[in-house]
Amino acid sequence: MATNVETVPATPPPSTKPVRGASSAAAKRSRNAVLLTALTWVVGLLFFAPVLWMVLTAFKQESAAASSPPSFFFEPTLDQFQAVLDSGAGVYFANSLIATGVSTLLVIVLGVPAAYALSIRPIKKTKDVLFFFISTKMLPIVAVIMPIYVIAGQIGALDNIWTLVVLYTAMNLPIAVWMMRSFFQEVPAEVLEAAEMDGAGLLKTLRTVLMPMVAPGLAATALICVIFAWNEFFFALNLTAATAPTAPVFLVATMTSEGLFLAKLSAASVLASLPVVIAGWIAQKQLVRGLSMGAVK
Amino acid sequence: MATLVERHNVKQHKLRTAAQQSRVDGWRRRAPLLPAVIFTIIVTQIPFLFTIWYSMRSWNLLNPDGNIFVGLENFVNIFTDSTFRTAALNSVIITVGCVVAAMVLGIIFALLLDRKFRGQGFIRTLMITPFLIMPVAGAMLWAVSMLDPTYGLVNWLIGLVGIDAIAWTSTYPVFSILIALVWQWTPFMMLLVLAGLQAQPKDVLEAAQMDGASWWQTFSSVTLPQLRRYIELGLLLGAIYVVNTFDHIYLMTAGGPGTSSANLPFYIYQRAFLGFDIGQAAAMGVVVVIGTIIVAVFALRLLFRSFDIKD
Numbered sequence: 001m002a003t004n005v006e007t008v009p010a011t012p013p014p015s016t017k018p019v020r021g022a023s024s025a026a027a028k029r030s031r032n033a034v035l036l037t038a039l040t041w042v043v044g045l046l047f048f049a050p051v052l053w054m055v056l057t058a059f060k061q062e063s064a065a066a067s068s069p070p071s072f073f074f075e076p077t078l079d080q081f082q083a084v085l086d087s088g089a090g091v092y093f094a095n096s097l098i099a100t101g102v103s104t105l106l107v108i109v110l111g112v113p114a115a116y117a118l119s120i121r122p123i124k125k126t127k128d129v130l131f132f133f134i135s136t137k138m139l140p141i142v143a144v145i146m147p148i149y150v151i152a153g154q155i156g157a158l159d160n161i162w163t164l165v166v167l168y169t170a171m172n173l174p175i176a177v178w179m180m181r182s183f184f185q186e187v188p189a190e191v192l193e194a195a196e197m198d199g200a201g202l203l204k205t206l207r208t209v210l211m212p213m214v215a216p217g218l219a220a221t222a223l224i225c226v227i228f229a230w231n232e233f234f235f236a237l238n239l240t241a242a243t244a245p246t247a248p249v250f251l252v253a254t255m256t257s258e259g260l261f262l263a264k265l266s267a268a269s270v271l272a273s274l275p276v277v278i279a280g281w282i283a284q285k286q287l288v289r290g291l292s293m294g295a296v297k
Numbered sequence: 298m299a300t301l302v303e304r305h306n307v308k309q310h311k312l313r314t315a316a317q318q319s320r321v322d323g324w325r326r327r328a329p330l331l332p333a334v335i336f337t338i339i340v341t342q343i344p345f346l347f348t349i350w351y352s353m354r355s356w357n358l359l360n361p362d363g364n365i366f367v368g369l370e371n372f373v374n375i376f377t378d379s380t381f382r383t384a385a386l387n388s389v390i391i392t393v394g395c396v397v398a399a400m401v402l403g404i405i406f407a408l409l410l411d412r413k414f415r416g417q418g419f420i421r422t423l424m425i426t427p428f429l430i431m432p433v434a435g436a437m438l439w440a441v442s443m444l445d446p447t448y449g450l451v452n453w454l455i456g457l458v459g460i461d462a463i464a465w466t467s468t469y470p471v472f473s474i475l476i477a478l479v480w481q482w483t484p485f486m487m488l489l490v491l492a493g494l495q496a497q498p499k500d501v502l503e504a505a506q507m508d509g510a511s512w513w514q515t516f517s518s519v520t521l522p523q524l525r526r527y528i529e530l531g532l533l534l535g536a537i538y539v540v541n542t543f544d545h546i547y548l549m550t551a552g553g554p555g556t557s558s559a560n561l562p563f564y565i566y567q568r569a570f571l572g573f574d575i576g577q578a579a580a581m582g583v584v585v586v587i588g589t590i591i592v593a594v595f596a597l598r599l600l601f602r603s604f605d606i607k608d
Contacts, residue, residue: 037414043406044420050480051426053450054438068447069456110336113329123326129334131597136341138593141541142565143582146575147347170340173333182604231431233544234562238570248433252548255437262441262448269434280429281422288488295530295604296492 057266065263080267084254089268092250095161099236099246100229103168107176107225108218110169115180120192120210130181133174141171141234149238161244167235172225175293179224182294183217184210217294220286227276247272345586351579358573371580380556381581384564385588387471391542391560395478396486396535400528402479403486408516410487411494421491428484436548439477440466444549470550470558477545486531493527494520530603533596540589561585 057065059076118126148167149158157163187210195205211218233248240249254261254268280287288296355367375381410421427435443451444465452462466473497520505515543562546552552559552567559567561581569578 033412033414036409036412040409040414040420041416043409044423047406047480047483048423048426050438050443050450051430053442054430054434057442066448069453070448070450110333114333117326117328117330121326123323123330127601129330132334133337134597134600135593136337137537138589138596139341139345140562140582140585140589142543142562142569142578143348143586144341144344145566146351146569146579146582147344149569150575151344151347166340170337173337177333178604227429231433233433233547234541234566237547238566248431248544251431251433251437255441255548265437265441269431269438273429273431273434276431277426277429280425284422284425287425288492291485292489292492292530292534293604296489296527 054266055270057263058270059267060263062261062263065266080263081271083264084268084271087254089247089250089271092245092247093271095164095240095244096230096247098161099164099168099232100226102165103172103229104222104225106165106169107172108222111173111176111221112180112218114177115184116206118177119181119184120187130178133177136170137174145234145238148235152239158239159241159243161240163239164232164235164244164246167239168229168232171232172228175228176221176225179221179290179294180214180217183214183221187213216286217289219283220290220294223279223283223286224290226279230276348579348582351575352583353580354576356574356576358575367576371576372584374577375580375584380559380564381561383556384559384561387558388540388560388562390471391474391478392536392540394475395482395539395542396532398475398479399482399535400486400490400532402483403488403531404490404524404528406483406487407490407494410491424487425484427480428482430481432481432544433548435481436477436545439473439480439545440549444473444476466550467554470553474542474545474549474558477549478539478542482535482539485535489527489531490524493524497523526603529599533600533603536596 056072058080059078060071060074061077061079064071064074117123118129123129152158152160152163191209191213192205195209200208231248232246236246236249237252240246245253251265251268251272254265352371353366353368354364355370356364406424410417410424430438441448443449446452446462446464449465451465456462463469501519502515505519510518541562542560543566546558546560546563547566550558552563556564565578565581565585568574568581572578
């Protein structure tokens with residue numbers, strides 16, 4: 001560049017120009033970075049605002065919750081949470097806990113061996129079986145609700161929490177099989193062969209070699225099953241009444257039985273959403289893998 | 298001769314034991330699979346056989362004597378039922394509208410999050426939260442706290458810039474449902490796209506920048522093709538869930554005004570549990586399943602490609 005200047009003196013000295021250009025480009029880039037960061041914050045907060053509003057409303061008195069214009073400054077109170085607990089929410093949450101916990105456990109017990117038979121020691125028609133499982137997820141639930149309702153009525157299984165346990169297990173099992181299969185397939189074959197060469201039996205290989213390697217995958221699977229079972233509403237609405245209703249049914253009952261009690265409804269919503277929100281916040285990595293059924297790392 | 302027969306018998310025996318061996322091995326491989334398959338068949342497939350049976354009967358729970366075989370009459374009624382057509386159309390609008398809008402927003406959010414900045418983890422955590430909120434709670438939050446004509450935050454906001462209050466859920470019912478659904482599903486798409494962005498080989502991006510490619514050129518010719526697999530997966534899985542949307546419609550509009558915002562799951566629910574018309578509702582269920590199978594055949598091919606499953 002310097003030689004260029006010397007040989008062609010007529011042109012304006014280009015030596016300073018690129019330097020100034022570079023420094024202003026760097027300045028522009030860092031200004032852009034600041035703007036982008038600010039934009040990301042604004043978008044993120046706006047997107048989260050409805051949740052924040054729900055939480056704020058839960059800490060208001062009813063009069064402040066139903067004010068127009070909305071009240072942003074108020075004296076926070078725990079009255080609404082107290083009211084929720086007083087109105088018998090415990091039964092609903094206990095039912096949700098049973099339906100979610102037991103169905104997730106059953107999904108793992110049934111799903112892990114199935115995934116094993118579709119990956120580590122694969123059967124011949126692996127693709128057909130995988131197709132079968134995922135096709136049941138595409139079967140619209142409304143297409144089977146009538147017979148389930150009629151049959152459950154005939155065998156006296158309406159308004160019974162174990163009916164929900166069975167249905168939630170069937171609802172999550174296909175996802176779990178697909179997920180666990182993805183995780184099993186990442187286990188290198190050499191590792192299993194080495195364990196067998198060492199004379200470890202099948203069960204010992206499973207327990208000491210395979211399970212530790214897929215433990216994060218198992219956690220992701222369980223998380224997804226918990227989310228879908230905890231949040232399920234359609235079966236709970238149609239198949240339960242006084243004995244076996246779950247948390248989502250409680251929210252609806254709060255809204256319809258007492259008119260518009262916005263603050264109490266918000267408090268109930270916060271309580272009902274809290275377990276899954278916290279689990280999802282903690283296990284964000286597992287969430288991505290789980291939501292993609294194991295396809296995305 | 299005797300030895301030849303003997304040898305033949307021995308050979309036969311060996312063959313038989315080999316065949317038995319492979320059959321035993323086959324069943325040993327299949328055994329861990331059977332409980333899950335049998336359970337799934339009993340709980341999901343057998344009820345559907347009943348649905349087909351119900352669909353050919355005129356059966357209203359309020360009329361116990363009326364449970365008679367009517368053949369395909371229920372199906373004929375469906376295709377002359379204009380509410381069914383509206384519901385089918387709404388199903389398509391809601392499903393396609395939700396997954397496409399959520400995907401566009403998800404891509405934008407993911408691009409914003411895919412750089413190092415102060416509070417990156419915090420903002421990502423905030424952004425995934427709508428997906429974790431219980432859908433029933435989310436639907437009521439939008440119906441009441443956000444879109445209510447009097448107390449709603451949205452009307453207060455547009456009031457600040459001088460726009461008159463709008464009765465969202467009764468004037469624009471499908472649009473209101475879509476807002477709440479897109480809000481819930483955007484984080485799902487964002488997480489998948491973000492995973493795709495982070496899996497990008499960094500050297501290709503740097504090479505593109507060195508070559509002086511603009512941001513848009515890099516995005517459209519390097520990033521987007523790389524993301525394609527993730528986008529397809531997100532749209533497909535999203536659609537599988539969103540097509541069954543019930544909570545939001547039940548809570549935000551109850552299918553109304555009239556039946557203008559009912560989708561198929563909600564309309565079938567109405568016929569079955571409010572009209573007690575089992576035969577008619579079952580027939581609709583059958584029609585929906587046939588439609589789903591047609592779409593699913595194409596969708597599954599895509600899914601199998603995403604998971605690299607070969608024959």
